[in-house]
Amino acid sequence: MTLKELSIIPEPVNISSKEGAFTLNKKTLILTDLKLIAIAEQLKQVLLSTLGLNIAIKEDLQTKESNNVIILKTVNNEKQLKHESYSLIVSQDRIEIVASTPNGVFYGIQTMRQLIPLEAIGGKNINLEFSIPCVVIEDYPRFKWRGFMLDVGRHFFTKSEVKKVLDLMAFLKLNKFHFHLTEDQGWRVEIKKYPLLTEIGSKREGTIASQGSFRSNRKNKVPLDGVPVSGYYTQQDLIELIQYATERFITIIPELDFPGHTTAALAAYPELSCTGGPFKVSTRFGIHKEVLCIGKEKVFEFTQNVLNEIIEIFPSKIIHIGGDEAPKKRWKNCLDCQARIKNEELGSVENLQVYFTNRIADYLESKGKQIIGWNEILNDKLNENAICHYWTANLKQVLEHARLGREVVMSEMSAVYLNYPYKIIPLERSYNYEPIPNELEAKYHDKILGIEACLWTEFVKNKKTLEWQAFPRLIAIAETGWIPKNKKNFKTFQKRLETFNKWLDFFKVSYAKKEEFDIINSN
Ligand code: ACM
Numbered sequence: 001m002t003l004k005e006l007s008i009i010p011e012p013v014n015i016s017s018k019e020g021a022f023t024l025n026k027k028t029l030i031l032t033d034l035k036l037i038a039i040a041e042q043l044k045q046v047l048l049s050t051l052g053l054n055i056a057i058k059e060d061l062q063t064k065e066s067n068n069v070i071i072l073k074t075v076n077n078e079k080q081l082k083h084e085s086y087s088l089i090v091s092q093d094r095i096e097i098v099a100s101t102p103n104g105v106f107y108g109i110q111t112m113r114q115l116i117p118l119e120a121i122g123g124k125n126i127n128l129e130f131s132i133p134c135v136v137i138e139d140y141p142r143f144k145w146r147g148f149m150l151d152v153g154r155h156f157f158t159k160s161e162v163k164k165v166l167d168l169m170a171f172l173k174l175n176k177f178h179f180h181l182t183e184d185q186g187w188r189v190e191i192k193k194y195p196l197l198t199e200i201g202s203k204r205e206g207t208i209a210s211q212g213s214f215r216s217n218r219k220n221k222v223p224l225d226g227v228p229v230s231g232y233y234t235q236q237d238l239i240e241l242i243q244y245a246t247e248r249f250i251t252i253i254p255e256l257d258f259p260g261h262t263t264a265a266l267a268a269y270p271e272l273s274c275t276g277g278p279f280k281v282s283t284r285f286g287i288h289k290e291v292l293c294i295g296k297e298k299v300f301e302f303t304q305n306v307l308n309e310i311i312e313i314f315p316s317k318i319i320h321i322g323g324d325e326a327p328k329k330r331w332k333n334c335l336d337c338q339a340r341i342k343n344e345e346l347g348s349v350e351n352l353q354v355y356f357t358n359r360i361a362d363y364l365e366s367k368g369k370q371i372i373g374w375n376e377i378l379n380d381k382l383n384e385n386a387i388c389h390y391w392t393a394n395l396k397q398v399l400e401h402a403r404l405g406r407e408v409v410m411s412e413m414s415a416v417y418l419n420y421p422y423k424i425i426p427l428e429r430s431y432n433y434e435p436i437p438n439e440l441e442a443k444y445h446d447k448i449l450g451i452e453a454c455l456w457t458e459f460v461k462n463k464k465t466l467e468w469q470a471f472p473r474l475i476a477i478a479e480t481g482w483i484p485k486n487k488k489n490f491k492t493f494q495k496r497l498e499t500f501n502k503w504l505d506f507f508k509v510s511y512a513k514k515e516e517f518d519i520i521n522s523n
């Protein structure tokens with residue numbers, strides 16, 4: 001097999017193909033140790049579901065058996081020290097996956113899966129003998145943050161739909177699932193101390209029927225479509241999803257969006273607003289003027305109590321607190337907000353949000369956590385350990401943040417917002433997006449933690465549309481997250497994508513096909 005025929009996404013950093021092949025069959029044995037036994041079990045399950053091949057695992061790395069084996073092991077040598085790195089060596093008598101950490105071994109397995117001959121997937125080979133081409137791969141990621149965000153506020157996605165997303169992320173070596181859990185149109189996480197958040201806040205009576213533009217429906221004049229939307233995750237559901245993600249080396253970063261995008265929460269607890277309400281869970285999209293009142297202490301009590309339950313469930317050190325699109329109109333006319341500005345000597349309404357953000361950041365820091373927020377949280381007075389999640393507008397301010405030695409995750413709207421139609425963000429645009437801004441001096445490059453694709457779901461009502469919008473653009477973004485900048489090549493990517501699509505067919509993913517990109521507007 002020539003190198004050209006190997007088709008792996010993300011493309012490994014170093015790959016060389018060799019003569020010959022390993023024959024995977026019923027007698028193949030997985031050899032590993034206790035530390036990696038759960039990963040070995042996953043490999044076993046993958047081979048069973050992909051090929052119909054059921055092989056045994058032996059927890060013994062000292063064994064003399066060295067023929068027809070798949071060895072999974074961790075070592076402490078310098079070569080393997082790069083975080084998440086692995087080596088995968090396929091020779092005629094064995095496959096060896098070696099890393100310094102279990103996640104490296106896991107990624108080696110993901111690469112090995114893509115060496116399985118395509119014609120064998122789906123368990124059609126009754127001889128149960130499969131050729132894996134001999135190859136030497138040394139591989140490691142470019143970025144430590146390789147993310148995907150799913151908005152479940154606008155439309156709810158079930159646990160099993162989320163699990164499928166996590167499976168696909170793992171296959172692409174993505175490692176951060178940003179779970180956007182609260183919105184104007186729906187609060188989707190059970191909080192025991194505030195049951196109305198889900199009793200009231202997780203349900204809306206419908207959605208504006210005209211989806212043409214956010215602006216045209218601002219005054220609620222457009223009729224509703226009459227289709228109620230509801231749903232939320234219990235804390236037990238979330239624990240199950242976190243477990244599922246953890247087994248796939250994915251950290252779930254929960255986002256509770258404060259102080260804007262909180263209409264659903266205010267419908268449940270209107271006393272947290274400046275005006276007192278009443279409010280309804282929103283049935284339209286766009287920026288909403290109702291926000292948390294920053295003048296009232298009970299808002300801080302609420303936010304901290306909610307976050308207490310969140311950090312009990314989510315082990316992630318990093319918690320996303322939103323912070324985008326919070327208009328100041330209500331704060332300007334609120335006596336409590338004005339008193340806060342005066343008493344805290346904030347100078348103007350412009351500094352109310354940073355006051356809020358810093359109090360929440362301090363609180364979470366006291367619990368061993370760190371915040372990330374959308375780039376609207378940036379302010380001269382922002383706490384230094386707050387991570388900036390860039391999405392739009394003020395790149396200059398984001399560069400300054402990085403130059404102060406502070407961290408950034410990049411989600412440039414015009415490249416990685418997967419809700420946009422392919423006409424507006426073509427696959428090539430997503431692929432060629434470079435997360436480290438040109439203007440940023442090399443000494444600050446490590447402040448760019450990585451790249452994250454975002455899928456907002458105003459107009460994504462079901463799993464089929466979710467998959468169509470995300471794939472193949474998420475595949476392109478996963479490659480940017482992993483491979484060195486100078487290895488990126490859209491031409492070879494497109495070629496490899498043809499092979500990858502066969503995997504998507506096997507996983508029953510409703511991806512957008514090349515011939516559809518230009519003719520179908522996803523709206
Ligand atoms: C955002 O797209 N409002 C972060």
Ligand code: ZN
Binds near residue numbers: 294
């Ligand atoms: Zn107020």
